[in-house]
Every structure is written in C-alpha cells, then in structure tokens.
Amino acid sequence: MIPKRPVxxxxxxxxxFGRRTDVSISELAWEAIxxxxxxxxxxxxxxxxxxxxxxxxxxxxxxxxxVIGEYADLTPKGTLRVEAACASGxxxxxxxxxxxxxxxxDLVLVVGVEKMNESPTEVVVEFxxxxxxxxxxxxxxGLTFPGYYAFYATAYMWRYxxxxxxxxxxxxxxxxxxxxxxxxxxxxxxTVEDCMKSxxxxxxxKLFDCSPITDGAAAVVLxxxxxxxxxxxxxxxxxxxxxxxxxxxxxxxxxxxxxxxAVKAAEMAYRRAGxxxxxxxxxxxxxxxxxxxxxxxxxxxxxxxxxGRGEGVKLVREEQTYVGGLIPVNVDGGLKAKGHPLxxxxxxxxxxxxxxxQQRADKGRQVDVKVGxxxxxxxxxTGHYAYVTLYSLEKPRRW
Amino acid sequence: MIPKRPVxxxxxxxxxFGRRTDVSISELAWEAIxxxxxxxxxxxxxxxxxxxxxxxxxxxxxxxxxVIGEYADLTPKGTLRVEAACASGxxxxxxxxxxxxxxxxDLVLVVGVEKMNESPTEVVVEFxxxxxxxxxxxxxxGLTFPGYYAFYATAYMWRYxxxxxxxxxxxxxxxxxxxxxxxxxxxxxxTVEDCMKSxxxxxxxKLFDCSPITDGAAAVVLxxxxxxxxxxxxxxxxxxxxxxxxxxxxxxxxxxxxxxxAVKAAEMAYRRAGxxxxxxxxxxxxxxxxxxxxxxxxxxxxxxxxxGRGEGVKLVREEQTYVGGLIPVNVDGGLKAKGHPLxxxxxxxxxxxxxxxQQRADKGRQVDVKVGxxxxxxxxxTGHYAYVTLYSLEKPRRW
Numbered sequence: 001m002i003p004k005r006p007v008x009x010x011x012x013x014x015x016x017f018g019r020r021t022d023v024s025i026s027e028l029a030w031e032a033i034x035x036x037x038x039x040x041x042x043x044x045x046x047x048x049x050x051x052x053x054x055x056x057x058x059x060x061x062x063x064x065x066x067v068i069g070e071y072a073d074l075t076p077k078g079t080l081r082v083e084a085a086c087a088s089g090x091x092x093x094x095x096x097x098x099x100x101x102x103x104x105x106d107l108v109l110v111v112g113v114e115k116m117n118e119s120p121t122e123v124v125v126e127f128x129x130x131x132x133x134x135x136x137x138x139x140x141x142g143l144t145f146p147g148y149y150a151f152y153a154t155a156y157m158w159r160y161x162x163x164x165x166x167x168x169x170x171x172x173x174x175x176x177x178x179x180x181x182x183x184x185x186x187x188x189x190x191t192v193e194d195c196m197k198s199x200x201x202x203x204x205x206k207l208f209d210c211s212p213i214t215d216g217a218a219a220v221v222l223x224x225x226x227x228x229x230x231x232x233x234x235x236x237x238x239x240x241x242x243x244x245x246x247x248x249x250x251x252x253x254x255x256x257x258x259x260x261x262a263v264k265a266a267e268m269a270y271r272r273a274g275x276x277x278x279x280x281x282x283x284x285x286x287x288x289x290x291x292x293x294x295x296x297x298x299x300x301x302x303x304x305x306x307x308g309r310g311e312g313v314k315l316v317r318e319e320q321t322y323v324g325g326l327i328p329v330n331v332d333g334g335l336k337a338k339g340h341p342l343x344x345x346x347x348x349x350x351x352x353x354x355x356x357x358q359q360r361a362d363k364g365r366q367v368d369v370k371v372g373x374x375x376x377x378x379x380x381x382t383g384h385y386a387y388v389t390l391y392s393l394e395k396p397r398r399w
Numbered sequence: 400m401i402p403k404r405p406v407x408x409x410x411x412x413x414x415x416f417g418r419r420t421d422v423s424i425s426e427l428a429w430e431a432i433x434x435x436x437x438x439x440x441x442x443x444x445x446x447x448x449x450x451x452x453x454x455x456x457x458x459x460x461x462x463x464x465x466v467i468g469e470y471a472d473l474t475p476k477g478t479l480r481v482e483a484a485c486a487s488g489x490x491x492x493x494x495x496x497x498x499x500x501x502x503x504x505d506l507v508l509v510v511g512v513e514k515m516n517e518s519p520t521e522v523v524v525e526f527x528x529x530x531x532x533x534x535x536x537x538x539x540x541g542l543t544f545p546g547y548y549a550f551y552a553t554a555y556m557w558r559y560x561x562x563x564x565x566x567x568x569x570x571x572x573x574x575x576x577x578x579x580x581x582x583x584x585x586x587x588x589x590t591v592e593d594c595m596k597s598x599x600x601x602x603x604x605k606l607f608d609c610s611p612i613t614d615g616a617a618a619v620v621l622x623x624x625x626x627x628x629x630x631x632x633x634x635x636x637x638x639x640x641x642x643x644x645x646x647x648x649x650x651x652x653x654x655x656x657x658x659x660x661a662v663k664a665a666e667m668a669y670r671r672a673g674x675x676x677x678x679x680x681x682x683x684x685x686x687x688x689x690x691x692x693x694x695x696x697x698x699x700x701x702x703x704x705x706x707g708r709g710e711g712v713k714l715v716r717e718e719q720t721y722v723g724g725l726i727p728v729n730v731d732g733g734l735k736a737k738g739h740p741l742x743x744x745x746x747x748x749x750x751x752x753x754x755x756x757q758q759r760a761d762k763g764r765q766v767d768v769k770v771g772x773x774x775x776x777x778x779x780x781t782g783h784y785a786y787v788t789l790y791s792l793e794k795p796r797r798w
Binding site: 057101 | 401402403404448456459460461462464465466468469473474475476477478479480481482483484487490493494496497498500501502503526529530532533534640642643644645646647648659660663664667779780783784786798
C-alpha cells in the first residue's frame with residue numbers, strides 16, 4: 001500500500017445559484033471564494049495555488065482563471081483551468097487533492113464557476129448538444145442533452161417498469177430540499193401532478209424532469225494535515241477519488257440503463273476506501289448524485305451500488321432517499337432544484353457533503369451522521385466522464 | 400523538507416507541426432500518443448489516467464479529452480482537460496506530475512493538442528485577442544497579441560537600445576534550428592535581411608518576428624520511480640516546477656520589458672531545485688523558452704536570470720544561445736519556427752528537453768550534456784500564466 005499524505009477540506013463557500021445577470025463571472029466567483037476563505041480562516045496570500053473549474057463556452061472571458069484570480073486578489077499565485085464537461089468541478093477537486101497529497105502545496109483553493117446566462121438559452125442548449133458526439137450525433141441527428149437522457153429514460157422504463165410518475169417523484173424530492181436550501185435556484189415545492197402537467201421537452205422527460213440553466217459558483221479550500229490541524233478541529237478528508245471515461249458515441253454503449261463510466265469510477269473509489277460492493281449503503285451517511293435529469297438520479301442509485309439493477313425506482317417510490325431514509329440523496333436540491341452551473345456543480349457537491357458531515361446543513365435537511373462518510377457522484381457529458389469522490393471524518397492513510 | 404516521490408519522463412512523442420488539415424484532431428493527437436507509448440514501451444491499458452491540454456476555441460469538438468481518448472483506445476481511463484492559455488501544456492504536465500508524485504497513479508499520459516486551422520486565420524487571431532483582457536483591452540482598444548508584444552518590443556528597444564535587426568536575429572537562429580527539426584512547421588533558413596524585409600504586423604514586429612498559427616500534438620508518458628526503472632535506463636526526472644499568474648490588464652503592469660509571472664515562476668523553480676539566482680546558466684545544458692514573438696525570447700533570457708536586465712539582446716548579438724554557446728535556447732526551432740499549437744507547446748517543450756538530455760536530438764542541434772539539466776519556460780496570454788519546469792538526469796528527493 002502506498003502511504004498517502006492526507007488532504008482535508010478546511011473551508012467551503014457557495015454563491016446563490018440562479019439567473020445571476022446581476023453579477024459578472026468574477027463577482028459570482030468571489031461570492032463563493034470569500035465565504036470559503038472566511039470559513040477556513042485564511043487570507044488570499046495563504047493560498048499557494050488556485051484551480052478554476054469552468055466550461056465556459058458561453059462566456060466572453062476566454063481565460064477565466066486569471067481574470068477571476070485577479071478580481072479575487074489571488075494574483076500572482078499559480079493557477080490553471082480544468083474542464084471535464086459537467087464533471088469539471090470534481091476533476092478540479094482531484095487536481096487540488098493530488099497537489100496537496102503530493103507535497104507540492106499545503107493550501108490550495110478550488111473554485112468552480114459558470115455563468116451560462118451570458119448567452120441566450122437556445123445557444124446554451126446548442127453548445128451543450130455539441131458536447132455530446134459532435135460530428136455524428138449532433139450534426140446528423142440533432143441530438144441535444146434532453147434527447148440523450150430521454151433514451152436512458154425510455155430504456156429504463158421499458159426494462160424495469162418505471163413510469164413517468166416515478167421520474168417525477170425524484171423532482172418532487174429535490175424541489176422539496178431545494179426549498180430548504182437558501183442557495184438553491186428553485187425554492188418552490190412541487191407535486192407529482194405539477195411535474196406530470198409540465199410540457200414535454202423530450203418524451204418521456206418533461207420540463208420538471210430537467211435541471212435548469214444556472215449561474216453559480218462554489219469554492220473549497222484544501223489543506224495538508226499539518227495545516228488543516230491549525231485551521232480547524234473538524235476537517236473533512238478526501239478519502240478516495242475514482243474516475244473513468246466512457247465513449248461519447250451512444251451507438252457504442254452496451255446499455256442505456258447505466259453509465260459504464262460511473263460504475264467504473266464508483267468501483268475505483270470503493271476499492272480505494274476499502275468499501276465492499278454490496279454493502280455500500282451502510283458505509284454512507286449521505287450522497288449527492290448527478291441528477292441532470294430525474295432518470296439520471298435513479299440510474300446513479302444503481303451505478304453506485306446503493307441497490308441492485310432495476311431497484312433504483314423502488315427507492316424513489318418508498319422515499320428511501322429522503323432524510324431519515326436508507327440513504328439520503330441530493331438533500332441540497334440536487335442539480336434539479338439547487339441548479340446546475342456546469343463548472344461549479346462538482347465543487348458545490350463538495351460544499352454540501354462537507355457541511356453535512358460537519359452537521360451544519362440547513363434545518364430540515366441535515367442528515368444523521370453515523371459512519372462519518374459522504375459520497376459525491378459527478379458525471380460529464382452523457383457519461384463521457386465520471387468522478388466519484390468519498391469524503392470522510394476519518395483521516396485516510398493510504399491510497 | 401517534504402520528501403518527494405520522483406516522477407520520470409519515460410516516453411515522448413511529437414506530431415509533425417504545421418497546417419495539418421490532412422488529419423482530424425484525434426488523428427493528430429494519435430501521431431504523438433502512439434510515438435510516446437512506443438517510446439515508453441507501454442500499451443494504452445497500462446496508462447492509469449490521461450490529461451489533455453487543449454485551448455480549443457477554434458475546434459468543433461467541445462470535449463476533446465474524451466473524443467481523443469476514445470480514438471486512441473484510452474477509454475475507460477480517467478481523464479480531464481487542462482487550459483492555461485499558451486501555457487496549457489506545462490500546466491497539464493504539472494497536473495500529471497502531481498498525480499504521480501502523490502501516489503495516486505504510477506503511469507500517466509499527458510497529451511497536448513491544438514488544431515488552430517479548423518477556423519479561418521482572422522477568427523483565430525480574434526479569439527487570441529479576446530484572451531488578453533476582453534472587456535477593456537480587446538473591446539475598447541482592439542488589442543490583439545502582436546499588439547501586446549509590440550508594446551514589449553518598443554519598451555525594450557527604447558530602454559536598452561535593441562534594434563529591429565536584433566529581434567530578427569532571434570528569428571534567424573530559430574529558423575536555422577527549425578531547418579534541422581523534422582517536426583518543425585518552417586524548415587527554411589532565413590537571414591536578417593529576409594526578416595527585415597517582411598511586412599509589419601504591429602510595429603516594430605514584422606511577420607518573421609511572429610510565431611505562426613499551427614496544428615500539432617505532443618505527448619509524454621510520466622512514471623513513478625518503480626515503474627520508470629522497469630521501463631528505461633535513462634528516465635528524465637521532473638526536478639521542479641514553478642508557477643505564477645499575472646494581471647491580464649496591461650495598465651496594471653509595473654514594467655513592459657519583463658513578465659512578472661515568469662520571474663516569479665522561475666524563482667520558485669530555482670528555489671525548489673536549489674539553484675542560486677545569479678549562477679543559473681552554469682546549472683543548465685539547454686533551455687526552451689516561450690518565443691511567441693522574437694522579443695519574448697529576449698525577455699525570457701532576462702526573466703529566467705540567464706543574464707542581467709538589458710543584456711538579453713547581447714546574447715543574441717553574440718550568438719550565445721546557439722549550440723555551443725553560453726546557453727543553447729530553442730534549438731528545436733522554438734515556437735517561432737517549430738510552430739505554436741497552443742495546447743501542445745508546453746508538452747512539446749518537455750519532448751525536446753527529454754530528447755536533449757538523453758542525447759537523441761537531431762544531428763546538428765544536439766547540445767553537450769554536462770550538468771544533466773534542462774529548462775522549459777512556458778507563458779500563457781500576455782504574461783497571465785507562467786510555468787517554469789526543470790528536468791534533470793538526477794532524481795529529485797524532496798520538494
């Protein structure tokens with residue numbers, strides 16, 4: 001076993017998610033950065049390196065890392081931008097994690113930010129569509145992201161007998177928790193009927209099955225053990241990271257009811273944390289998963305091994321992923337209701353898991369912390385990228 | 400001192416640089432990847448993670464990392480894309496370096512690729528211009544990159560008495576070495592007169608003072624000590640990496656004859672390698688520097704401490720940066736003649752330094768290897784990012 005230099009989350013911040021035409025991309029990032037620095041009790045000059053997660057097709061600033069760094073008074077610290085589509089935030093966290101774990105730095109800031117409303121909605125939808133498989137699937141078939149996930153939904157419904165109402169139940173849960181999260185884009189609760197009455201975007205997915213276009217930012221301060229000890233009594237350690245990539249071409253996928261990359265990323269994370277497949281749930285207090293569409297959350301339950309194949313829909317029907325259930329999932333509102341600012345999403349997942357494990361989540365959505373471990377599942381594209389990150393109150397000592 | 404897990408370069412590859420409309424971005428990347436894998440003696444399945452360096456504004460593929468990974472048969476290995484403008488390649492190398500140094504992986508592939516000719520030249524020039532300081536300097540003043548570097552050139556000429564002929568001498572050297580490099584975009588030698596007769600792009604910079612628009616790819620395989628030992632007798636170790644960022648706004652720069660970020664990055668790299676400022680040259684056998692414009696190479700000599708302020712131009716006049724001189728610089732042709740495919744440039748620098756230290760550079764441009772150390776200086780934007788990487792035949796044991 002290779003010994004590991006532990007890496008702790010020592011400060012977190014999250015901007016309000018939503019349609020943030022009131023701020024520039026730098027101002028938006030600063031909302032999260034300033035919170036995270038204050039939470040960690042450090043100044044900009046203490047930070048040795050900062051990593052910016054941003055997809056940015058829709059932005060006018062072409063070098064967001066330096067522009068944000070300058071606004072946030074982080075210049076002249078070293079920096080770079082990370083992109084892994086919608087999984088950019090988790091990829092950036094892992095870059096920071098490795099940087100601290102290697103000994104290259106003791107204090108690193110990871111910032112995720114996306115300002116999607118800088119372009120009109122139809123342009124954003126086209127850009128995201130191009131990110132599927134450009135030449136074949138976008139140009140020839142005009143596939144956009146709701147279309148891809150509609151394939152997954154129909155395959156899942158056909159094989160396992162899930163219904164449109166079942167999908168809506170995911171939205172109902174996530175909107176419920178969004179209503180309890182002050183940073184969420186959508187704060188109104190919805191019913192299954194509201195969801196069923198919403199218009200079709202790509203059958204069987206309706207408007208309320210889809211995550212929104214969001215502006216938002218999140219930030220996390222990562223520290224080595226020595227520095228973490230000085231800053232906080234309750235660091236949340238990055239226990240293990242798993243990652244994988246998948247084909248961008250749907251015709252090459254073995255199965256439409258599962259994302260192979262997510263399965264492989266989860267396997268790697270569990271192996272590194274010493275968690276056995278088949279008993280995952282008992283080792284977790286909370287999870288955030290990549291519910292870009294409601295079907296994606298159900299697939300994630302199964303890809304992560306929370307339940308067996310075809311049983312994800314039962315978790316939803318039995319409300320087992322609410323607080324107090326078998327495994328609380330997306331009790332921050334998820335991408336669905338908290339919002340999905342691409343580059344910020346994975347970092348915001350880290351913010352949520354950290355706060356949950358430190359028992360400082362908002363009232364009504366704090367989970368019971370028993371085993372002291374949380375999971376973040378972050379997918380890029382239609383399963384092109386997957387990152388699964390395990391956070392723990394217990395310090396990891398090996399890879 | 401924090402002990403370091405050594406990271407070695409065990410395989411390198413470089414595509415032919417130039418106007419590569421004959422290949423797709425994936426095919427272009429594969430030219431470099433296949434060479435690097437063969438050079439390392441490994442297969443795709445041995446690679447644990449791959450990092451793609453790509454700026455990509457001009458490309459139709461929005462998720463180049465997965466598309467290239469799939470073409471190169473690297474799927475389902477984990478991946479991400481790194482961007483740090485023209486310094487992306489060095490930033491990506493450092494991400495790989497930290498990943499291996501941390502213990503997270505033993506074998507990582509770093510691929511740099513850029514296909515700039517997917518868009519018309521005027522679009523590429525506009526995109527690069529937007530990457531300066533978008534809102535103020537691009538929108539208001541229409542500044543493009545030759546304009547920025549023309550500021551540097553005039554400031555340097557005014558302060559230190561350099562002439563247009565002096566700038567041209569850099570181009571003459573780099574074209575000479577480009578003629579000896581089979582991968583270079585430009586293979587014809589030029590004279591000072593040729594350069595002086597070329598048309599002005601942004602006074603005092605002429606066509607031959609500017610690096611070209613280039614398609615190209617480069618790849619490097621990084622390995623832990625244990626794996627490196629199995630693969631090769633002559634790994635080239637990443638000894639130290641220094642990095643810094645600088646303001647994107649020229650009105651905030653202290654000085655136009657130096658890039659502050661490059662100075663700081665060099666200081667960090669030298670400190671980490673235990674090299675004293677003032678005696679840098681005697682600790683180096685060879686360097687590659689970021690000569691996006693001829694003036695940039697002269698500024699680099701001084702920012703890196705090869706000589707004092709104002710003395711860079713003397714190195715050029717005395718031909719001290721040719722093979723056999725005080726310190727051979729850009730004897731692969733540099734960005735100027737080898738070409739500058741943004742995301743590939745930093746990785747191609749690693750390829751060049753590795754081959755030089757292993758004494759397998761092309762005939763006529765192999766340097767004498769005495770101290771066993773080389774340097775790569777890679778700048779992003781107009782000094783927004785800087786990375787300085789030291790490579791050594793001697794294994795580093797600490798950060």
